[in-house]
Amino acid sequence: TVMSDEPIELEDGWQMISCYLRFPVDAVIAFSGVVDQLLIAKDENGNFYNPEFNFSNMGDVTNGNGYQLKMSEAAELVYRMQLDEDEGDGVVSHRGAAEPARLGVHANTGSNMSLLVISHGDITGDVGVYANDVLVGSGVITDGILGIPIWGDDLATDVIDGAVEGTDLELRLYDGATFHELTYANLRGEGSYVTDGLWVVELTGERALPTAFGIESVYPNPFNNRTLVRFGLVDAASANVRLYDLAGRLLRDISLGRLSAGGHTLTIDGADLSSGIYLLELSAGADVSRRKLTLVK
Numbered sequence: 001t002v003m004s005d006e007p008i009e010l011e012d013g014w015q016m017i018s019c020y021l022r023f024p025v026d027a028v029i030a031f032s033g034v035v036d037q038l039l040i041a042k043d044e045n046g047n048f049y050n051p052e053f054n055f056s057n058m059g060d061v062t063n064g065n066g067y068q069l070k071m072s073e074a075a076e077l078v079y080r081m082q083l084d085e086d087e088g089d090g091v092v093s094h095r096g097a098a099e100p101a102r103l104g105v106h107a108n109t110g111s112n113m114s115l116l117v118i119s120h121g122d123i124t125g126d127v128g129v130y131a132n133d134v135l136v137g138s139g140v141i142t143d144g145i146l147g148i149p150i151w152g153d154d155l156a157t158d159v160i161d162g163a164v165e166g167t168d169l170e171l172r173l174y175d176g177a178t179f180h181e182l183t184y185a186n187l188r189g190e191g192s193y194v195t196d197g198l199w200v201v202e203l204t205g206e207r208a209l210p211t212a213f214g215i216e217s218v219y220p221n222p223f224n225n226r227t228l229v230r231f232g233l234v235d236a237a238s239a240n241v242r243l244y245d246l247a248g249r250l251l252r253d254i255s256l257g258r259l260s261a262g263g264h265t266l267t268i269d270g271a272d273l274s275s276g277i278y279l280l281e282l283s284a285g286a287d288v289s290r291r292k293l294t295l296v297k
Contacts, residue, residue, distance in 0.1 A: 002018075002020045003020065004020045004021050004022050004079060004081075005020075005078050005079065006020055006078075007076045007077065007078050008020075008076070008077040008078075009074075009076060010034065010037075010069060010071050010074060010075045010076065010077050011071065011074055012071055012072070012073050012074055013070060013071065014068060014069070014070045014196065015068070015069055015071070016066050016067070016068055016069075017066065017067055017069055017077070018064075018065075018066055019061050019062060019063055019064065019065050019066070019067065019079070020063070020079060021061065021062070021063055021079050021081070022063060023063070024060035024061070024062045024063075025060060025061060025079070025080075025081050026056075026059065026060055026061075027041060027049045027056050027058035027059065027060070027061050028049060028056050028083075029080055029081065029082060029083055030061045030079050030080060030081075031049065031061075031069075031077070031079075031080075032080050032083055033077060033078050033079075033080050034071070034075045034076075034077050035051050037071050037072050037073050037074075037075040038051055038069065038070075038071060038072075038075075039051075039052070039070040039071060039072055039198075040069075040070045040114060040198055041058065041067055041068065041069050041070075042058075042067065042068040042112075042114065042149075043058055043061075043065070043067055043068075044065070044066070044108070045108060045149065046108070046112040046114070046149020046151070047059065047147065047149065048114045048147055048149070050114070050116060050147075050198065050200075053116055053118070053200060055116055055145060055147060056147075057147040061079075068196075070196070102126050102174055102176060102265060103126045103128045103135060103138045103174055103228075103265075104135065104138065104219060104228040105138065106135060106136055106137055106138065106149075106151045106162070106219075107151070107161070107220060108151065109151045109152055109153065109154040109161055109162045110154055110156075111151070111152040111153075111154070111162075111195045111196075112137075112149040112150055112151050112152055112195070112196075113149075113150045113152070113163075113193060113194055113195060113196060113197040113198070113199060114147065114148075114149060114150075114197070114198050114199070115129060115137065115147070115148040115149075115150050115199045115200075115201070116145070116146070116147050116148075116188075116198070116199070116200045116201070117139075117141055117145065117146040117147075117148065117171070117184075117201055117203065118144065118145055118187070118200070118201065118202045118203065119141060119144045119145070119146075119202075119203040120144060120202070120203075121203065121205075123141065123173065123182070123203050123206060124140075124141055124142060125140070125141065125173050125174060125175050126138065126139075126140055126173065126174040126175075127139055127140070127141050127146060127148065127171060127172070127173055127174075127182070128171070128172045128173075128174060129148060129150050129169055129170070129171060130169065130170045130171075130172060131162075131163040131164070131167045131168070131169055131170075131193060132167060133216070133217060134160075134217060134219065135217065135219045136150050136151050136152075136162055136163045136169070136193075137149055137150040137151060150163060150169065150193060150199075151163065152164075152165070152193060152195050159222060161220065163193035164193065165193060165194065165195065166192055166193065166194075167192060167193045168191060168192050169191045169192060169193060169199075170191075171184065171201070173206055174263070178211070178262045178263055179211075179263045180206040180207060181206065181207050182203055182205075182206050183203070183204045183205045183206065183207070184201035184202060184203050184204055185201065185202045185204055186199075186200070186201055187200040187201060187202055188200035211232040211233065211234060211261060211262055211263060212232055212234065213232060213233060213234045213284065213287045213289065214231065214232060214282065214287075214289035215229060215230075215231045215280065215282050215289045215290070215291045216230045216231055216232055216263070217229075217230045218230075218280070218291055218293060221293055221294060222293075222294035222295065222296045223270070223293065223294070223295060223296070224295070224296055224297055225269065225270055225271045225297075226267055226268065226269050226270065226271070227267070227268050227270070227293065228265055228266075228267055228268075229241070229265065229266045229267070229268055229280065229291075230263065230264070230265050231263070231264055231265075231266070231282050231289070232262065232263050232264070233259055233260070233261050233262065233264065233284055234261060235261050236258060236259065236260050236261050237258065237259065237284040237285050237287075238255075238256075238257060238258045238259075238284065238285075239256040239257075239258075239259050239264075239282065239283065239284040240253070240254065240255055240256060240282075240283050240284075241254040241256060241266060241268075241280065241281065241282055241283075242254070242280075242281045242283070243268065243278055243279070243280055243281075243293075244278065244279045244281065245276065245278055245279075246276070246277055246278070246279070251273065251278070252268070254266070259284075268280070268293070270293075270295045273295055274295070274297075275295050275296055275297045276294075276295060277292055277293070277294050277295075278292070278293045278294075278295060279291075279292060279293070280292075280293050
């Protein structure tokens, strides 16, 4: 048995630690004893606590789990279960933030970097992070602040399923119909992917992205059972989506009705299909766009 107040020796830089608490405690409280030396703490899902910017979306640390800590210098951690009256002022602890269902949630690839988005204006909605036009992280900005794990490529797989080291990153805002490019000032780090890096931006504005006809992205691809398709229409039109196998057999024929110009999303359900390669076709009037999908079960 390990007592909950057993000291843990922390080194300068990154390390993995266990949690000895007997019951869940908010990360801001649990790590308050080393707040002066703590640069960032992360859980297995990429949620993080950054004392410098008074932000945490980690929620509770819980018994039996491991956490990544980056320290500015060596220190001794004793988990705390409550704060004194004059401690913790100004820390924004976001617990149970809404998921961005309109963009989807990126799979955990085992490596990530942390993005903190700060907005002092009226910019709200679904924020997506893109690497080479592929979604690598997302979240919903509320109350002027948002923490996003940006997922890196899993080197154990043959496909690129996340951001590659050094890849430039783009921030987009989705309002349900149109994608907007977000402009920002860098407060920490730069807009390229670095495993375990910290990138902090302050939003300065947005501008609508021009919409082109066609299937813009499919994520995940390869996919297991379900994948999210993002597509654009230049003009309002009646649209259809069809799914074929490589033998040309029609497996899905989805009428989307008349849609407005702009960006749209659609979920393809392949739960009843076998593993393999399929062809997805979007048509609107005389315009046709196609994209290969790979289903892996």
